[in-house]
Amino acid sequence: MSDASPPSRGRPRDPRSHEAILRATAELMVESGYAATSIGAVAARAGVGKDTIYRRWPGKPELVFEAVFTTTDEVPPPDTGTLLGDLTALLQGLVDEFRAPAAAAALPGLLADFAADPDLRARIRGDFLAPSKERLLVVFERAVLRGEIAGETPVDLVLDTLAGAVFFHVGLVGEHPRRETAALLAAVVAKGIEVR
C-alpha cells in the first residue's frame, strides 16, 4: 500500500557495490587492522569510488561497525531454566562475537573512535550493547520470577561488567579463548547478584 515510496529519480544505487564494500572492509580489518585501514584502500579493493562509500556511510566508524557486526543479534534470549545457565549461554555468545577475526581486529579502534566523537558516543550503549541488554533483561525477568534475584538488579552495570570483562580479557589482552572462561565469569556474576 501507499508506502510513501521515495521518488527515486536518477540511477538507483547498485546493491552489489554495497556488498563489495562491506566485504572489502571486513577483509582489510583482518589483514591490516582498524587504524591501518583507510577509506581509500577499502574503495580500491571493492573496485568502487570513494564517494560511493561516503554516500552511504558518514565515516569509517559507521562503515566498519556495519561490516563487522552484520550478525544482527536476532538470536532469542537463552532459556535454560536457571540464571547461571542463561548467563553462561549469553556470555558464550558475547565471547564468540568478540573472538571473530574481523570483530577482534576492529573492536578496540572502533570503540575508541566512537568514544572520541560526541555524536557517536551515545551510540555505544545504543548500537553496541542494546541487543545484548534486551536479552539480558528477559533473562533477569525470568530470574526474578523464579526468585533467584531481586527486582532492582542494576542491569546496565551488570551488562557493562560482562561486556567490559570480555572486551578486556579476549579482545584487548588477546587471551587465548579458553572454553571455560564464559562459564567461570557467569558463575561469579550469577552468584554475585543472587539474593542469597
Next chain:
Amino acid sequence: MSDASPPSRGRPRDPRSHEAILRATAELMVESGYAATSIGAVAARAGVGKDTIYRRWPGKPELVFEAVFTTTDEVPPPDTGTLLGDLTALLQGLVDEFRAPAAAAALPGLLADFAADPDLRARIRGDFLAPSKERLLVVFERAVLRGEIAGETPVDLVLDTLAGAVFFHVGLVGEHPRRETAALLAAVVAKGIEVR
C-alpha cells in the same frame, strides 16, 4: 660490581624538555583528545623540536601513556579487614584514575593503539594492569587467610572484569561518576567469589 653505567657522552638530555613535553601532552589530551593530538602539536606547545620527542619516545602511544599515568601506583594495597571493604577501596581507586580528565580522554584511543601493535600489546597487561594486579593479589591472600575465598580464585579474570567494567562504565560510555558505583560493583564481585 658491574655498574654498567652509561659513559654519558655528549650533551645530556635536558630534563626541562622532558617535563614540558609531558605537560603539553596531558593538556592537549584534555583539550583535543587522543586522536586529534599530533606529535607536532605537542612539540609546538612544549616549545620543543619534534626530534626531541622522538628521541625519547618511539611514538604517540608510549608518550601519552607516560604523560597520563604519571601517578606511579605506589599506594599500598587497602587493608580494611574484609574482602568487600578491600575490593571497594581498590575499585574506588580505579574509578578515580579512569575519571581523571587526561586519562579519561586518552584511554580508549590509547588502548586501541596498544592493542593494534604486536609489540605494545604485551605491555597492556604489564604496564597498565600490573600495579593493580599486585595489590589485588595481596587483598586475595588476606581474604584466603580469613577464609573468605578459595585459594584458586582466578586473579587475572577478576582483574580484567573489574578493569573492563570500570573502563566500559566510566571511561567509554562516559557515565556520570556515581559515588556508589564502585561499592555496588565490589559487592557483586565479592559475593560472587566468596566461598559461601
Next chain:
Amino acid sequence: MSDASPPSRGRPRDPRSHEAILRATAELMVESGYAATSIGAVAARAGVGKDTIYRRWPGKPELVFEAVFTTTDEVPPPDTGTLLGDLTALLQGLVDEFRAPAAAAALPGLLADFAADPDLRARIRGDFLAPSKERLLVVFERAVLRGEIAGETPVDLVLDTLAGAVFFHVGLVGEHPRRETAALLAAVVAKGIEVR
C-alpha cells in the same frame, strides 16, 4: 592513426592551479632565491596543496625550470645580413633572458640541481640550450653561404662558450648589465671563427 589520446577519466586537472603554482614559484624565486624556496612555500602562496604540485612536477628543479623559462623561444633567428649582426642579436637575447629577475635568481641553483642528477643532466643540453642551438645553426648556415665561416665550425663549443660567458658574466658574478657587453662578445667570437 594511433591517436593515443588519454581516455581522460576522473576529474581533470584545474589549469588555474597550474598557473597559480607557476606564478607563485616565479615570485618566490625573486623574493627568496632558489635554495630558500621550498615546495611547501610555493603551495602555500599558490593556495594549493603540496600534492597538487607533486602530481605535476617530479621536484623543485623541473617546477622552477618551467616557471622561469616560460618564454618559449619561438623568436625567429635573427637575419641582419652579417654574422656579426646576427651573433650580436642572438647574444642580446641571451643576456636579456639571463637578466630577467626570476631567471637570474634561479639559474645558478637550477643548473646545479640539474647537473647533480644524472637524469636531469642530459636535459641541460636538451631543454636549456636546444632552442638557442637551433637558431645558432640557422645563423651559421647563412654565414657559410655568405662565405664568412667554414662549414665545420663547432656549433656546440661555440654555443657553450656564448652561454657560459653570459652565465658567468651576468648570471653569476652579477655584473651590471652593460649594453655593450653583448656586442663586444659577439665581435670577439665572430672574428674568432671567421675564415679570414
Next chain:
Amino acid sequence: MSDASPPSRGRPRDPRSHEAILRATAELMVESGYAATSIGAVAARAGVGKDTIYRRWPGKPELVFEAVFTTTDEVPPPDTGTLLGDLTALLQGLVDEFRAPAAAAALPGLLADFAADPDLRARIRGDFLAPSKERLLVVFERAVLRGEIAGETPVDLVLDTLAGAVFFHVGLVGEHPRRETAALLAAVVAKGIEVR
C-alpha cells in the same frame, strides 16, 4: 713588523683534524656530490665533532672551496712566445682543474651557493678567478708588447668567457674531455682578440 701575533692561549687547534676534514670533504664530494654532502657526514667520516668544522669554516661553501681547490695556482704564467700558445696552455690548465673528480662534482653546487649569498658573491671573482686573472694579465701584457693585441682588451670579459665556456662544456654538460677542446677554444679567442 709587530705581527700582532695572537696570544694563543688554551689548547692549540689540532692540524690533523684540519687535514682529516678536508680529505673527508673531498672524498664525499666525489662519492655523493655537493648537495648530498652534509657537514654532519663530513664530521662523521673525519672522526671529528661538528663544532670542530664550524670553528674553522663558516659553512659548507667555504669548506668545500678549500677542500677542492687546494692546488693554489702558484704555477707561473705560460710563456710560449705566441698569444695562441699561451692561451692554449692556460686553458688546458683550466680544463684539467675543472675535470678533477672532486672539483667537477663540487663546482655547480659550489658556484650556486656562492652566487646565492651576497657576502660570498663577491668572492667568486676574487677567490675563484683571481689566480687565473693574474696569469691572463701577464699573458696579455706580453701579447701587447709583441703587438698581437691592443692594450685595451677587456680582460674580465675574456676571462669570464674562457671560464664560462669550460664550465659549461666540461663541468656542467659533462662533455667527454676532448684533448683538442682547449686548443680549439684558444684558437677562436686568440683570433677574435688579435689586432688583425
Next chain:
DNA sequence: GATTAAGCGAGACGGTACGTCTTGTCTTGAG
C-alpha cells in the same frame, strides 16, 4: 706544579623542509 682557557668528540637542542599519506569534498564523462 697549579691554574686557566681553548680544543675536542659526542650528541642534545629548536627549527624547518622533505615527499608520502589520508581525509572528506569536488568534478569529470558514462550509465
Next chain:
DNA sequence: CTCAAGACAAGACGTACCGTCTCGCTTAATC
C-alpha cells in the same frame, strides 16, 4: 541521480640537516 576515476586543500607523518649548545675530557701556555 549513481558510478569509477581521480583531482583538490589541508595537514600529520617520521626522517634528515642546520647551526648552536652543553657535557666531560685533553692539551698546552701562563702563573
